[in-house]
C-alpha cells in the first residue's frame with residue numbers, strides 16, 4: 001500500500017553547530033548516535049527506509065526542539081530561514097519523494113507568518129511544524145493571531161509536535177523518565193491543543209487545521225468527558241460548539257510512534273476515518289514496523305487507503 005508519512009524528522013549539521021543542541025536527553029548513547037546519523041541523512045539511508053515501508057512521500061520537519069528551543073529571537077529567525085532553504089534544496093533533489101513542513105520562529109509571530117508564507121509560496125512547502133511551546137508561549141495567545149490569519153490565508157495545516165514545557169513540572173520530581181516522550185509530551189501537547197480549543201481560537205479562525213502525532217496525544221479517548229465536564233464548570237469563555245466538536249473538525253491525528261490497534265480504533269471512531277493519517281516518526285521509530293502495523297490493522301481496504309494516502313493528499317493539498 002502506497003503511503004504518505006507526515007512526522008519525519010531531519011537535522012542539519014549547520015543547525016547542530018549553531019545551536020549545539022538536539023534533544024537526545026535521557027536516550028541511550030548508542031540510540032542517540034544512530035538517530036543523529038539518520039537525522040543528518042536526507043538521501044540514500046532515508047529513501048531506503050521509505051522504500052522498505054512503501055512510503056512514497058515523506059513530509060520532512062526539523063527535529064525537536066528545533067527553532068522553538070532558541071532563546072534569541074534574531075537567531076531563531078535567521079536559523080529558521082537557513083534551515084528551510086536547506087530543506088527546499090533537498091526536496092528539489094528528490095522532488096517525487098520529499099515534501100516540507102516549515103520550521104517557524106514564533107519568538108516573533110509576524111516573522112513566523114512571513115516565513116511560512118515565503119516557504120509555501122516560494123518553496124512549495126505544505127505547511128508548518130511547531131515543536132510545542134516557544135519560549136513559554138502557547139499558540140492560543142492573542143499575540144499569535146497575525147500568524148493564524150496567515151495560516152488561514154495560505155490554507156495549509158500546522159503540525160503541533162510535542163516539546164517539553166519551559167520548566168519541568170513538580171509532579172515529575174524524582175521521575176524524570178516520565179517527563180519526556182514516555183508520558184510528559186502527551187500531557188504537554190494535549191494541554192496545548194486544549195488551550196487552543198478552549199481559547200475560542202477555532203471560533204475566530206474556523207478553517208485552521210491542526211495535526212497531532214502519536215494518535216492524538218490521548219485526546220481521542222477523552223472527547224465525551226471533555227464535553228460532560230465543560231457543561232458543569234464555570235466557563236471562562238463561551239464557545240460556539242462543544243469542545244469535542246472542535247477536536248473532530250479542526251484536528252487530524254497521525255499514527256506516528258503508536259503502533260497499536262486499540263488507540264487506532266478509538267481515533268477512527270471518535271474523530272472519523274478522514275481525520276487519521278499514517279506516519280512513522282522517523283528516525284525515532286521503525287518505518288517497517290509502522291508500515292506492518294497499519295497494513296495489518298483491523299480496518300477495511302477503503303479505510304486503509306484513506307489513512308495511508310488519501311487523507312494526507314487532501315489535507316496537504318497535494319496536486320500530484
Ligand code: MN
Pocket residue numbers: 007009161213256281
Ligand atoms: Mn516526532
